[in-house]
Amino acid sequence: MDFVKELILHITFILFPAFLYQTVWLSKPMKSSPILNKWLVLILSGLSSILCALYPLYLWGMVTTDYQLIPLFTATLYAGPVAGIAVLVILLVYLLFFSGGDCFLITVLSMPLYLLLPIFLSGNWGRLKYSSKLLLTILMGTVKVLVFHIILFFTGFAGLAQINFSEHYWIIFFEEWSLFVFGLLIMVYAIEYISQNALYRLRIIKSEKLAIASELAASVAHEVRNPLTVVRGFIQLMGQEAKEINPKNIEYTDLVLSELDRAQEIITDYLNLARQQYFEKEKLNLTELLVEVSKIMTSYANYKAVTIETHIAENLYVEGDASRLKQVFLNLVKNAIEAVSLSEGLVLIKAYASREFIRVRIIDNGIGMSSEQIARLGEPYFTLKEKGTGLGLTVTFSIIEQHEGTIRYQSELNKGTSTTVSIPIYSKAKD
Incomplete structure (x- = not known):
């Protein structure tokens, strides 16, 4: 005893x-x-x-x-x-x-x-x-x-x-x-x-914060988007007439249109946040999806004077929603492009199988982030962009979590950032 x-x-x-x-x-x-x-x-x-x-x-x-x-x-x-x-x-x-x-x-x-x-x-x-x-x-x-x-x-x-x-x-x-x-x-x-x-x-x-934002998105976004579309159309018509009267008016018209477009982007972020819980998972060739993402973002990268390089392994399969995962990688690549400088900017996309996961790494040589900033990534309304809503990464984190995956950031100020997304490999037992 x-x-x-x-x-x-x-x-x-x-x-x-x-x-x-x-x-x-x-x-x-x-x-x-x-x-x-x-x-x-x-x-x-x-x-x-x-x-x-x-x-x-x-x-x-x-x-x-x-x-x-x-x-x-x-x-x-x-x-x-x-x-x-x-x-x-x-x-x-x-x-x-x-x-x-x-x-x-x-x-x-x-x-x-x-x-x-x-x-x-x-x-x-x-x-x-x-x-x-x-x-x-x-x-x-x-x-x-x-x-x-x-x-x-x-x-x-x-x-x-x-x-x-x-x-x-x-x-x-x-x-x-x-x-x-x-x-x-x-x-x-x-x-x-x-x-x-x-x-x-x-x-x-x-989740509580996300639920509040989702409810706000569902109740407001649809009601606001339609009037904005009508306003944008009339501004364009008025802009043509104003230009004929005074060519300088075109500057004000362009400014109004750009702000309306920004409002549309914000509404789109809210709508994505409200719709993020609906998924249709199936066997998905992640190799093809990533190649498509790199092609889509190449023109944007060229506009920003940034080079995109890819090292994507063949036949990488996961179980997931193609449109949602495409949204994830488009957002991450876009963030990487916007983080690099105007000269000698480089974004590298790597994808490979590692143990039970497909790992996708997006590496840039941009401004980097502090450990405090990394810790807050994914929070609703937290953003490092001057005109960002802070909802893009919130949706991205949620989609990855719904796919039973993880996202990890490694960054150093003024040296760049590495983002690693890990998603479980598609199991043949599900066929």
């Missing part, structure tokens, strides 16, 4: 950083995707490791389960190698001054080996599927226990060396492995659960 109480206490120690991080950081009102607070992760993980080391959990009174390593592993995976190494330093300092002896020596010998796999996985950890993360978590726990027992065997430390390879040894080994893997899985599950909840909460907020 005492062992069960101690186990529950240690599970509390390893879980409290995740839930305290949610309370302190993720519970705040968010306008965009939450940014990882590495300092908070470092402090909470370090404190958790010290608490686990302060009250060790013994098996058979001989071997500790080393739960203090679980915050170290998760800090490395989710906050990066630097955060993981910082937590390691905190743990080693504690062990040196408050523990010392064989325990400290074993930790120093084994810790670099423990960290190799988490550091290797940390770079791609955020892009892995949930099931893959769980499998790799079991692998990391297994490797850790194996390394620990190999070091014990060759060094002869602790009471475990007296047992040698007897029956009790294997019982202890299995118990330690199962408890450590169990604790590591709980920690990964808790972090993933909390992260998903934070993203769901953000999506709900964005």
